[in-house]
Amino acid sequence: xxxxxxxxxxxxxxxxxxxxxxxxxxxxxxxxxxxxxxxxxxxxxxxxxxxxxxxxxxxxxxxxxxxxxxxxxxxxxxxxxxxxxxxxxxxxxxxxxxxxxxxxxxxxxxxxxxxxxxxxxxxxxxxxxxxxxxxxxxxxxxxxxxxxxxxxxxxxxxxxxxxxxxxxxxxxxxxxxxxxxxxxxxxxxxxxxxxxxxxxxxxxxxxxxxxxxxxxxxxxxxxxxxxxxxxxxxxxxxxxxxxxxxxxxxxxxxxxxxxxxxxxxxxxxxxxxxxxxxxxxxxxxxxxxxxxxxxxxxxxxxxxxxxxxxxxxxxxxxxx
Amino acid sequence: xxxxxxxxxxxxxxxxxxxxxxxxxxxxxxxxxxxxxxxxxxxxxxxxxxxxxxxxxxxxxxxxxxxxxxxxxxxxxxxxxxxxxxxxxxxxxxxxxxxxxxxxxxxxxxxxxxxxxxxxxxxxxxxxxxxxxxxxxxxxxxxxxxxxxxxxxxxxxxxxxxxxxxxxxxxxxxxxxxxxxxxxxxxxxxxxxxxxxxxxxxxxxxxxxxxxxxxxxxxxxxxxxxxxx
Numbered sequence: 001x002x003x004x005x006x007x008x009x010x011x012x013x014x015x016x017x018x019x020x021x022x023x024x025x026x027x028x029x030x031x032x033x034x035x036x037x038x039x040x041x042x043x044x045x046x047x048x049x050x051x052x053x054x055x056x057x058x059x060x061x062x063x064x065x066x067x068x069x070x071x072x073x074x075x076x077x078x079x080x081x082x083x084x085x086x087x088x089x090x091x092x093x094x095x096x097x098x099x100x101x102x103x104x105x106x107x108x109x110x111x112x113x114x115x116x117x118x119x120x121x122x123x124x125x126x127x128x129x130x131x132x133x134x135x136x137x138x139x140x141x142x143x144x145x146x147x148x149x150x151x152x153x154x155x156x157x158x159x160x161x162x163x164x165x166x167x168x169x170x171x172x173x174x175x176x177x178x179x180x181x182x183x184x185x186x187x188x189x190x191x192x193x194x195x196x197x198x199x200x201x202x203x204x205x206x207x208x209x210x211x212x213x214x215x216x217x218x219x220x221x222x223x224x225x226x227x228x229x230x231x232x233x234x235x236x237x238x239x240x241x242x243x244x245x246x247x248x249x250x251x252x253x254x255x256x257x258x259x260x261x262x263x264x265x266x267x268x269x270x271x272x273x274x275x276x277x278x279x280x281x282x283x284x285x286x287x288x289x290x291x292x293x294x295x296x297x298x299x300x301x302x303x304x305x306x307x308x309x310x311x312x313x314x315x316x317x318x319x320x
Numbered sequence: 321x322x323x324x325x326x327x328x329x330x331x332x333x334x335x336x337x338x339x340x341x342x343x344x345x346x347x348x349x350x351x352x353x354x355x356x357x358x359x360x361x362x363x364x365x366x367x368x369x370x371x372x373x374x375x376x377x378x379x380x381x382x383x384x385x386x387x388x389x390x391x392x393x394x395x396x397x398x399x400x401x402x403x404x405x406x407x408x409x410x411x412x413x414x415x416x417x418x419x420x421x422x423x424x425x426x427x428x429x430x431x432x433x434x435x436x437x438x439x440x441x442x443x444x445x446x447x448x449x450x451x452x453x454x455x456x457x458x459x460x461x462x463x464x465x466x467x468x469x470x471x472x473x474x475x476x477x478x479x480x481x482x483x484x485x486x487x488x489x490x491x492x493x494x495x496x497x498x499x500x501x502x503x504x505x506x507x508x509x510x511x512x513x514x515x516x517x518x519x520x521x522x523x524x525x526x527x528x529x530x531x532x533x534x535x536x537x538x539x540x541x542x543x544x545x546x547x548x549x
Binding site: 092279 | 356357358359360361363418419422423425426449451502503505506507509
């Protein structure tokens with residue numbers, strides 16, 4: 001007989017569809033293509049090899065001239081000291097409470113003043129994007145700082161795809177909400193879900209990225225998986241995590257921390273050594289894991305050359 | 321062993337060693353680098369919390385004594401109170417060194433200029449930040465009580481005056497809780513728990529004073545009644 005019977009494949013051997021189509025692989029595939037275009041990987045291997053993540057889910061990335069040359073903090077420090085109130089208000093809680101969070105499947109709703117409204121899968125968001133290593137300084141409003149090797153792509157790239165209208169003055173973003181999966185949301189510490197926003201020219205700035213990775217690996221849950229904002233010249237709370245909604249709006253949105261204490265946290269939240277938090281000075285910072293607040297905090301977290309122009313004529317003491 | 325000697329030679333040393341456990345663990349974790357990404361925040365939080373806990377322990381002595389009838393427990397009060405001062409001083413010391421002295425860029429600590437700058441820098445923070453002001457108040461009270469905690473000082477001040485002074489511990493405890501409450505960003509659940517504990521401990525005294533007040537009033541009425549007969 002010429003026609004052979006196909007070999008029996010037990011159902012257990014068939015890769016589950018969900019795994020086959022998992023976003024991780026998709027990210028890798030997309031990024032792989034991007035890498036082929038981008039070429040060189042040489043400079044990047046250093047940072048990636050420095051701190052291999054325990055899960056080992058690699059992303060293909062290319063270096064960015066926007067990265068700092070400062071030494072990044074360790075993987076363990078970046079992933080065990082997180083302000084992510086959705087997983088607990090103490091900084092070491094998110095690492096434990098987010099362990100079993102499954103950031104997949106993941107969709108992002110685009111709405112408001114734009115032509116391309118609708119719901120996107122994470123895969124759609126990442127399609128055609130080149131993932132870059134962006135090693136940024138990260139300054140928390142609490143007075144500590146780290147250097148973090150993010151992996152991401154410019155928010156501007158996604159915004160362009162959404163075709164915002166001329167009435168889109170601000171971008172508002174919202175974090176995933178489900179108290180069953182994010183236990184921190186069971187307590188009324190903040191008004192849930194978490195909301196943040198940027199003025200349009202801030203959102204379009206090349207330094208502003210959506211991050212999907214850390215140290216060349218898929219972003220850990222406690223750092224805002226699967227998709228988070230990173231705005232390096234602003235205090236950390238502006239960089240909203242686990243984003244599920246992007247809305248183009250005419251009026252300045254009220255961000256969560258401003259809502260809870262507007263005398264302490266504003267909308268702009270640009271890193272500014274001249275404007276103290278009411279309870280502590282912002283003139284200096286602790287570059288973790290240092291014990292001492294000896295490092296001078298720079299205006300716009302040291303990114304003033306690139307971003308100070310966005311705020312020409314604005315009183316940054318008033319718009320803190 | 322008599323009850324007296326049991327307390328003195330066995331129970332007190334045991335409590336003393338137990339009270340040093342948090343400080344020892346903290347030192348151990350600091351030396352071995354086990355305090356995570358932000359060791360300073362960890363040290364600050366833990367020393368502050370232990371100061372509050374020991375304040376609560378001292379305030380729990382009287383209720384414990386009344387409820388259990390175990391009068392010997394009063395003999396632990398001074399030591400436990402001094403441990404509240406010990407942890408409070410560590411907490412303040414961390415702020416003075418890692419925050420204030422560091423912000424001056426760690427100048428030589430032996431010069432009088434440094435001491436003056438440091439004093440100005442601490443005073444400015446205390447003046448500018450209400451939560452630091454109340455925390456500092458709490459420490460000052462504990463400092464005064466620690467200074468006057470010796471048997472010699474009790475004798476010198478006289479029991480009544482000494483007791484009046486040491487009632488300041490209630491103010492110190494309230495100031496400590498307020499300091500904690502005002503220091504958190506948004507989540508007041510833990511400070512609230514401490515506030516509840518302190519309130520219960522103080523409410524116990526109010527009930528006690530009302531009862532003894534009523535009783536002595538009744539007694540004096542009784543005496544008058546007898547005298548009038």
